[in-house]
Amino acid sequence: MGRIFKNKLRKAKVIAGDDLVHLFAPEKIDLDNDLLNTNILQVSRERVHLAKFFFIFIFAIFIIRSTTLAIFPGEVLSEPRKVVSKTIRNPLPEIFDRNDKLLATTVKTKRASIRNPVNPEETARLIKAVLPSWDEGRLIKKLQKRSYVELADNISDIEYYDILNSGVAEVEFHPVWRRIYTNQELASHIIGYSGRDLVGLSGIEKTITKSELLQEDIKLSIDITVQFHLESEIQKGIELYNADSGFGIIIDAKSGEIIASASLPTFDPNRISQNYSKDKIKESTFNQVMQGSYELGSVMKIMTLAMALEEDEIKLDDVFDDTVCIKISKNRCLNNYRNQSAETLITPVDCLVKSSNRCMAQIAQIVGRSKQQSFLQEVGLLDEYFLEIHETGIPILPKKWSDNSMITISFGQGLSVVPLSFASGVASIVNGGYMIQPTLYRQTKNDLRGRSIISEDVSEKIRYAMRQVVIKGSGSKANVPGYAVIGKTGTADIPCNGSYGGCGNRTAFVGAFPGWDPQYILLVSFERPKTNIKEGVNGNSSYWNAGPAAGAIIKLTAPLLSVEYDKAREIEYPSSTKHIKQFSRENL
């Protein structure tokens, strides 16, 4: 075996150029030629060796390098690609309510489309079988006209497999993101909506897009359950009183968080960009609470009374003459609302309870118009306000703050205010007199009261007066036992053609609960409510609609907001000085 192997090895030991020896070196040795020949052989052999070494060297480099790479891949590959986190990341953040309930999210779905069908009729027939919402004739027309037809957005997995199995070869699938608003109509004015390309078009969605808040999830101050009760009660109210529209808002009196805000009619953000007509979009996306600006009527009397008490111009025991004639034009005296019968002498609390226009006009006259203006400015009713969404409104001020406008503003006409700023103004008055800043984001602190506007004494007096309105005045239908609800109703004629009267009215109720230490402010308002004698609604003033609606809302939402319940507790008459002034015709 060894021999054979050796022979073979010897046989194999043929060096390049060996065969050439026989050619170039004959048996006879020619000295001259031999020298030349051996030189040529030598040179060629060396060249072959050189080439061999060269190839071995290159080969060695490749092999060694690839081996080291195979063993230590970390040297060249810096980091393995992180596929998961990048692609799963939502293009828009999720929105949560204050109890971490999901309000808006983004899910990945598929879009099915057809490109260049060979046989449109056959394709349409097959597609109709799996997507029954398509009209076959229309689909055929579309397929014949265009080379690319979108079949359906957001198809489900079942539909996806159905389409795959249908036998249509030209169908294509593209992954698409879809924004889902889990609560449909609820809080849609605040959350807003986004178009098909995930660009926010209103509400918080617009804020997200504009300020590029794409990283962190958003926590709103909204409580979706309270929002549901607020919206459903106002919807019930609109149906019961046959009103044109209505709105309501609940804000935290100490932190300024907006707990719920309803503006009806409303819209479904899931469907608005596809199914709504332009007019309907314009009508339903208008946020009355934050964009609107209305004359809210007698609820403004709270401001007038607070201002007079704060300026120390009147005291709770003072007495006013309700029959005095306050001239608003040459031969016209100011009437009380719907010419209610006037009593001769009433205290400021009774002025609020009876909602006397004349009495409030007198108080405003005592305080003066510059102080009135600066007070309303301080409360925040005359300025634009800041909120986290782009849909904000501005108040409409009288062109000239004359004596007449001073009188009308004292009982709530001639000055249109944004409901949200009015609610926060009332909150600032009843919460002990500290300014609050309304916000839509959840705050970490419970108490965010700012600088003091009015003293705590005055705040207490206002609370007492507002409690009397609910006990024996026009707000009695808003009373909910156990919460000592405080509040004030307001009914204002809606101006039309430059004058008041004949165009229906706007009713409002502003309240707070619990009365002894208000935690939440509620503002409810209806536009043009009507009487409904069948259901026991015998009038169209706020006593008949805004009051009971507010009562129902408080009854439902106060337990949800875990408001302190105390049936025995009542608001005491605040102690006051004993010097009683009597304002009569002579004083004015």
Added chain:
Amino acid sequence: MFRVFVYSLFFTFISLIVFNQIVSHEIKNKSRDLNGINFSIRSEERKESLLKTDWVVRTSPARLMELAEKHRVLLKLVPARGEDIKFIKLKEENN
């Protein structure tokens, strides 16, 4: 001597090539597995987000209210009252 060196080098290189092939094959297999796992994670996450959304839709206040209205008589459901909250609070204090 030189030839022995050349042959041994040759054999080493061949074996290294084989080794490289085995390793790269292994890497390919593993990365395919990893891709598969990543893909399934992604699809599971997608499903999870869909289920989560579905759950939120199913527990939305409007739907719960509808269900409560439907079974109000059977389950003797009443709206929460202020008294109830007080009762729970007192119980917590006692504990």
